[in-house]
Amino acid sequence: MFCLTVRDHIMIAHSFRGEVFGPAQRLHGATFVVDLELRRADLDANGIVADIGLVSQLLRSVLEPLNYRNLDELPEFAGRNTTTEVLAQEICHRVRERIRDGALGDEAGTALESLKVTLRESHLAWASYETGLRTG
Amino acid sequence: MFCLTVRDHIMIAHSFRGEVFGPAQRLHGATFVVDLELRRADLDANGIVADIGLVSQLLRSVLEPLNYRNLDELPEFAGRNTTTEVLAQEICHRVRERIRDGALGDEAGTALESLKVTLRESHLAWASYETGLRTG
Amino acid sequence: MFCLTVRDHIMIAHSFRGEVFGPAQRLHGATFVVDLELRRADLDANGIVADIGLVSQLLRSVLEPLNYRNLDELPEFAGRNTTTEVLAQEICHRVRERIRDGALGDEAGTALESLKVTLRESHLAWASYETGLRTG
Amino acid sequence: MFCLTVRDHIMIAHSFRGEVFGPAQRLHGATFVVDLELRRADLDANGIVADIGLVSQLLRSVLEPLNYRNLDELPEFAGRNTTTEVLAQEICHRVRERIRDGALGDEAGTALESLKVTLRESHLAWASYETGLRTG
């Protein structure tokens, strides 16, 4: 199995609802360093998992609408806590949808088996979500 | 699948028995940077894998009896080499037992599927142990 | 010259005024990984720059009022952009004041010559401020 | 499951064929930080996955013929792009062959189940290849 990972980041504000979050119920923020990992069993004719330029663009295009935003104001997160875990899943699903729509080309779109998104919120904590490309 | 990871560390002394260890047969020591990873298929109602505050406390409480110790003197390791691998497993098992005992609450205790403990002994080497929450 | 550095972090929300900031004029946030460095010419009788436990507590006590906050709402920053640079200076000044007030004990308070605070806002950018302990 | 990982690195020159590579079609180079991960279900009698000294030597011996080389001139890569993915696989296969030939001793050679090689080409991108020890 081959994996390819690229890194980018976003800087967002948000707050959480639920006593479990303690002081994080207040409006605060985070830098999330975001790693996108793509997996497939065999390489393409060029010897790559996917065009790393396209992968970086794809990740950037998915992160852009979240970057420098107060996530509490985004309609797509209404009624949900934008925890590190929830954001990892949301970003993973958006990336998957664009891959299915051809963002990495037909060959990669067919050959990729799974993907994983990891969000590092500090030097002490991170969360990730992984899923199959065609499942879910 | 979702993962949540938190980081802590311990500073210990120990020595190894066996020619394979060369100079590490002498009494020496290590800083182990410890990563605890928890996995589950779905998030709880708050949108989290587990209460990160509880997870950090749990990890700290498991590491405390090992921290600033000469492991050669701890009865639980008598007759065993406290290699990075053995310590990763021991810490993983102790964390698992506390989760089973309810340290992360009933919901997380039921929903968590597996856990992994990684110990980084330097910038050049690390070891980990992973296990199911209900197996073993 | 000796240096001792300890690391902690905060997660805050804020916004900037000024066209130079582009999209960062919107309410967003950041994780700042904070490094506090203390410098002195000679060690104390114990062979240390300062009690690392006290240094960590001092840094934590200075960071606590900023952590999980929207800095736009804090009166002390009214009319100022809470850029990484400004926050590094502010944290550095608050640490210095507490050292002058004896937070690290009399010996360290007298012997320390300068301090530096570095705030890492992502894996790609960071800023710092350094100053003498008795100047400024 | 236990994992043991050791880190080393190589510095190489190469070029790629294929429009997908853009400016990387020109002769350029890379530092690859190489992580070798070995996995097995149970530890040996010493409490280790494998002799870390032997693992480091094994990795070094596999990397040596590639280090400080222009990969475009090495016959074994003729007609292939030496992408990060391809190199991860090649290094992984060479490590596997040496383990099968006894480089880590008979016990480890029998007990190891799988291995993974990760090549970090920058702070923003990395690729890996993993395989079973007896499959493939």
Place this chain on the structure above:
Amino acid sequence: MFCLTVRDHIMIAHSFRGEVFGPAQRLHGATFVVDLELRRADLDANGIVADIGLVSQLLRSVLEPLNYRNLDELPEFAGRNTTTEVLAQEICHRVRERIRDGALGDEAGTALESLKVTLRESHLAWASYETGLRTG
């Protein structure tokens, strides 16, 4: 004193002349992770050392002509070894020239006192060059 640092990278091929370089006399390559640090005594009216967007663009524009190149073929390095140290100095000088030419605006161009460029060639070695903005 305030510092602002931004990070970027280049991937280059080169070779060295001189027995001291051993196998690095062969054509090989490197990923250089490049940190540009700018220093000034006081912040501007926006509370910053310089517009971080402009600083990143400036660094990128200086790195671009070196990126994905065989440095042995660039006329500006003819007769010189492109060691990590030499490249750090060269990049630092080019950045300084552009700042003098107004790349960061008049205010920053006047207020900046010094700059430092660090090139990390691996996880085990790095080199840097620092200079005043108006000296040299």
Place this chain on the structure above:
Amino acid sequence: MFCLTVRDHIMIAHSFRGEVFGPAQRLHGATFVVDLELRRADLDANGIVADIGLVSQLLRSVLEPLNYRNLDELPEFAGRNTTTEVLAQEICHRVRERIRDGALGDEAGTALESLKVTLRESHLAWASYETGLRTG
């Protein structure tokens, strides 16, 4: 000013005397990741601060007698706490003595102006000592 830094590490046991050290008064241990930085105003004829191979060997030769040791048993530290700060100074002084004795050759021995040794004891704390090459 040019700087060159190389990294290595040691794994040691020790204990501290003095109430300020709390639980670290017990026998424990540490991995110290050691960075040696050398500074000079101008490069040599090869375009380097010093032969990086010799610098790495020098650092290794200084660290070897400390590695895999219980520092409490070494006569040279009798009556002293082997704190991170004290070890940074001791290693720095030993490196300086070897440079003065010609370990890096005559040219570097004359041209080097200062050196700095940093010991990272965990991901949260580190200490360093710097000194002139001919002073002290």
